[in-house]
Amino acid sequence: MRELTYREAIREALREEIQRDDRVFIMGEDVAVAGGAFNVTQGLLAELGPERIFDTPLSESAIVGAAVGAALMGMRPVAEVMFADFTTIAMDAIVNHAAKMHYMYGGEVSAPLVVRLAYGGGMRFAAHHSQSVESWLANVPGLTIVMPATPADAKGLLKAAIRTPNPVIFLEHKLLYNTKGEVREGEYLVPIGQADIKRPGDGVTIVATGLMVDRALGAARSLAREGISAEVIDLRSIQPLDEETILGSVEKTGHLVIVHEAPVRGGFGGEVAAVVANKAFGYLDAPIQRVGAPWTPIPFSPTLEEAYLPKESDIVTAVRSVVGASAG
Amino acid sequence: MGYSDQLTEKDLIQMYRWMVLTRVFEDRICGLWGKGGVVELPHGSQGQEAIAVGACYGLRQQDHVMPSLRTRGAFLVKGISARVQMAGVYAKVTGPARGKATAHHMGDAERGVLLGSGIVGASITVAVGAALAFKLQRRDNVVVDFFGDGAAQRGDFHEGLNFAGVFKLPIIFVLENNGYSEYTPLSKHFAGSDFACRAQGYGFPGMRLDGNDIFAVYEAVQAAAARARAGEGPTLLECMTYRYRNHCEVQPPEAFRDPAEIEQWQAKDPIARMRAQLMQRGILTDALVSKITAEVEAEIDDAIQYAEESPFPAPEELYKDVYAPESPELVVGRRS
Numbered sequence: 001m002r003e004l005t006y007r008e009a010i011r012e013a014l015r016e017e018i019q020r021d022d023r024v025f026i027m028g029e030d031v032a033v034a035g036g037a038f039n040v041t042q043g044l045l046a047e048l049g050p051e052r053i054f055d056t057p058l059s060e061s062a063i064v065g066a067a068v069g070a071a072l073m074g075m076r077p078v079a080e081v082m083f084a085d086f087t088t089i090a091m092d093a094i095v096n097h098a099a100k101m102h103y104m105y106g107g108e109v110s111a112p113l114v115v116r117l118a119y120g121g122g123m124r125f126a127a128h129h130s131q132s133v134e135s136w137l138a139n140v141p142g143l144t145i146v147m148p149a150t151p152a153d154a155k156g157l158l159k160a161a162i163r164t165p166n167p168v169i170f171l172e173h174k175l176l177y178n179t180k181g182e183v184r185e186g187e188y189l190v191p192i193g194q195a196d197i198k199r200p201g202d203g204v205t206i207v208a209t210g211l212m213v214d215r216a217l218g219a220a221r222s223l224a225r226e227g228i229s230a231e232v233i234d235l236r237s238i239q240p241l242d243e244e245t246i247l248g249s250v251e252k253t254g255h256l257v258i259v260h261e262a263p264v265r266g267g268f269g270g271e272v273a274a275v276v277a278n279k280a281f282g283y284l285d286a287p288i289q290r291v292g293a294p295w296t297p298i299p300f301s302p303t304l305e306e307a308y309l310p311k312e313s314d315i316v317t318a319v320r321s322v323v324g325a326s327a328g
Numbered sequence: 329m330g331y332s333d334q335l336t337e338k339d340l341i342q343m344y345r346w347m348v349l350t351r352v353f354e355d356r357i358c359g360l361w362g363k364g365g366v367v368e369l370p371h372g373s374q375g376q377e378a379i380a381v382g383a384c385y386g387l388r389q390q391d392h393v394m395p396s397l398r399t400r401g402a403f404l405v406k407g408i409s410a411r412v413q414m415a416g417v418y419a420k421v422t423g424p425a426r427g428k429a430t431a432h433h434m435g436d437a438e439r440g441v442l443l444g445s446g447i448v449g450a451s452i453t454v455a456v457g458a459a460l461a462f463k464l465q466r467r468d469n470v471v472v473d474f475f476g477d478g479a480a481q482r483g484d485f486h487e488g489l490n491f492a493g494v495f496k497l498p499i500i501f502v503l504e505n506n507g508y509s510e511y512t513p514l515s516k517h518f519a520g521s522d523f524a525c526r527a528q529g530y531g532f533p534g535m536r537l538d539g540n541d542i543f544a545v546y547e548a549v550q551a552a553a554a555r556a557r558a559g560e561g562p563t564l565l566e567c568m569t570y571r572y573r574n575h576c577e578v579q580p581p582e583a584f585r586d587p588a589e590i591e592q593w594q595a596k597d598p599i600a601r602m603r604a605q606l607m608q609r610g611i612l613t614d615a616l617v618s619k620i621t622a623e624v625e626a627e628i629d630d631a632i633q634y635a636e637e638s639p640f641p642a643p644e645e646l647y648k649d650v651y652a653p654e655s656p657e658l659v660v661g662r663r664s
Contacts, residue, residue: 025464051464057494062453062487069457072435072442073392075464077457092450092484101435101443103649106425109437110652141650144659164659165652193661240661 001184007040007177009151010116013158014078015044016187018052021076024162026053028063028080028116037082038118038177060089064115068097068167071111076162084119084133084171091136098167099142112165114158120173120211120261121309126300132262132293134209137169138238138271144168145239146192149213151181153236156190164192173211173261193240197249201231204255204319207246207272209235212259212291212310219315228323238268246272247280254285255322259315264292285326289318331386331550332543337611341620343385343542344606347377347599349624350401353410354573356628357417361577365636367419368430372573373398375540378598379504379567381405382545383472387440387553390467394455395444396474396504397432398571407439414631420638427641428649442471449475449482452501456488459497459562468557471499472549478509480523489564493530496561500552503566504539510575511584527564539567540598569598 004012018024026032026041032055035042044053056063060081067077081090094115102110121130134145144166148154154172161168198213199220208216213234220230231249235242250256256276258269269290276288291314299305335343354372361370373380380401384393393402403413416423416431424434435443442458445451455473462469479485480503492499503524509517520526527534537544545567552563570593573581581590606612651659 057487057490059487059491061484062456062491065450065453065484065488066457066460066491069442069454069459070461070464071457072437072454073458073461073465075461092447093453096447096450097445097454102652104425104429104433104443105435105437105649106428107649107652108435112652144651160658164654166654166659189657191657192659237661240659242661 001182003180004151004183005177006151006154006172006179006181007038009155009183010040010158010172011042011044013155014041015047017159017162018048023074023076024078025051025075026078026080027056027067029058029082030055031080036080038174040177060086061093064090064093065097067113067115068093068101068111071113072101072109076112078114078116078162080116082118083129084117085128085131087117087133087136090115094137094143094167094169095140099140102166103142110165111167114161114168114170116170116172118174119171120175121298121305122175124300124302124305127297130298132210132260134171134238135262135266135268138268142167143239144192144237145171146237147171147210148236149176149210149234151179152183153190153196155183156188157192157236160189160192168192171210175211190236192237193242194236195242195245196234196236197231197245198234199230199232201229202252203229204257204323205231205233205246205249205253206257206259206315206319207233207235208259209238209268210261212261215310215312216259216315218312219319222312222316223319228319230319241271241275243275243279246276250276250280251283254283255326256284256288257291257315257318257322258288259291259310261310262292263295264290265295267292286322287325289322291315291318331547339385340606340611341616343381344602344612345620345624346381346385346401346405347542347602348620349404349410349627350377350381351599352624352628353413354400356632358573358577366417368417368432370573370577371397371432371575372571372577373400375572375593375597376504376506376569377401378542378602379502379539379545379569380474382542383474383502383549385546386550387472388469390440390469391553392440392442392458392469392471394442394451394458394471394473395433396476396479397448398476398504399474400432402474403434403441406436406441408434408436408441410627410631411634414635415638418635418638419640420635421641421645422634422638425649426645428645449479449484451475452479452484452488453491456492456497456499459492459499460495462498463495469498470553470556472502473499474502474504476509477503477505477507477514477518477523481509481517489526489530489562492562493532496559498556499562500549500556501562501564502549503564504569505566506569506571508571508575511579513585522566524564524566532562532564534564534566536566536568539569540596540601542598542602
């Protein structure tokens, strides 16, 4: 099968959806002529023309607010807010408008837009260009929140996101843009809301999102050498949350470690832990562990940022502690 | 006064009637507030009726309006019945979104009403997006976006108007300058001379006009709409007006302001003014004025009765319409 980068897979999804549906268009800061801050939309202006992809002023609130208005009038906007950290500026349009339109119109119309966000650390971009913002948005009914971890998922999930009649937050990890993976040719969709077992195992369940899926898989490989069989679940979306897959796995393994790049405290891992504690308490052989960032802003200097970001070794340590806890 | 000259007697009487209907609607809910029944805290538009009615009269059905806090008249002119509006005020299942949205922010896609916002000023960017869609779809509809002088101080005013100017969108920004941002007078929240001149900074025309003169409003909006339909872009209209009631019914009209100021503006009342003009022209007579008043009172009586007799939404309504229906190849899993 052919290989594409995560970036190319996203670009292919955008191109296919724009060619398939006259209502789809892309707007954002420097998305057209410059091809996006991370080159994701490079070349699309020449292929698709200036009505399907265009640059906007530096106005995150207007970009998403206008996407909401255009969506209400029958368009399918894909709005890019560049760095996920800038979500704060667009927060009102996302939270108070996009998410609530269908409800407040009494079901008459909805706001089918996609907000693409580049999130995550590791590029020495410091506190305002590195955050993982998913849990800021996870408490907002009406939103759908997608976090693809592989090129194949990125393509299929983005196509589904563009087609669903509801607003979708699509979080792309910056460090994944250059990663390669198999992406099958032609049309396919990945349904949003279905977690994917990226590695089967029976000793411990590791639930991860985005870049942390790769870290969890690395941890699982080292743990295998110690005789610990880890099952790695890639949530792919946190809203909807695929509780069934998580619970099914925990019922089998009896141990749970949850990994995300956002700070542990108040992070989405708490929700996953609560679901498991509530619905699979009897299957747990040890307390649930969470791995994530510490309770600090994201620092700039490499030594500090490395200390901040969750690593494979943190996951390995957490797994050993839960497995050890049940053995002891 | 080219556009106004083309209004027929029937049009003129209808415009007058819409203003009276708006006034009576607002007066009645303000009177009923606090006595049981009315759930939506009234943010009365009395005194500002010429703006909503003058701006919306003559729009096409698929021209969209974005209401401000104080555009009751816009809903009525766009074809939402007094019954539905009143049921919304009473929070009944027969109101907007079956009781899930208030009447003064309601949306109605079929009748060309964009859902307003409780976040004052935030609706500007959404209205701009509707205009963007019209342009991309090559439809010659326009958006009329209402907001107040308070909203004009929000960052979304700047982002929205700049965005509309850059893309030459078919939108008319109708700024209802009633001299107050909630309880704060203009002099305390604005150091500039006027808002209309801000349009220059966005590359499109802006003008200040008498918002209590329904013909001035109608004329300006029709001209701006013609410009917008011709692809010439947005217009900012700063309509000078005054609200007789306070920000909302939590405070009496005279709180935080000089009662003499209210009286001064009542002398410039938009409804009395149009009535005098139409009587002078022989279009309205005492008998017709009385007939219109009686009809409007009856319409509002009927709307109140309808609202009172309508049931509240059943608790199950809470869970409906959080997400639009999705096919399983797109989204699976629990949604509520």
